[in-house]
Amino acid sequence: MIKAAYEVKDGSYLSLDVRGHAEYGEYGKDLICASVSSILFGFMNALDELQENVEIRQTENHITVADHSGSSTVQDYFELVIFQLKTIEESYGDFIKLERK
Numbered sequence: 001m002i003k004a005a006y007e008v009k010d011g012s013y014l015s016l017d018v019r020g021h022a023e024y025g026e027y028g029k030d031l032i033c034a035s036v037s038s039i040l041f042g043f044m045n046a047l048d049e050l051q052e053n054v055e056i057r058q059t060e061n062h063i064t065v066a067d068h069s070g071s072s073t074v075q076d077y078f079e080l081v082i083f084q085l086k087t088i089e090e091s092y093g094d095f096i097k098l099e100r101k
Contacts, residue, residue, distance in 0.1 A: 013078035
């Protein structure tokens with residue numbers, strides 16, 4: 001299962017932590033993992049382009065993004081990513097869980 005958790009304080013997103021594997025399909029052909037990976041890699045690439053004070057840590061099956069910038073654009077990106085992950089969870093809740101810390 002993919003476990004995703006995000007932290008919000010005073011109405012601002014502070015971090016997103018995503019780990020695990022959906023186990024929906026065969027490794028390398030798992031559509032849920034592919035969807036989540038596409039969302040997260042797009043998110044990280046967009047943040048990298050902004051060159052804001054954002055910390056990104058990535059290892060196999062684990063990605064953490066923490067916002068230290070206070071940028072409204074970064075916050076908008078966080079909001080979009082959380083919305084996308086919630087949408088996947090609504091359809092495939094047995095394979096991905098999203099929680100607010």
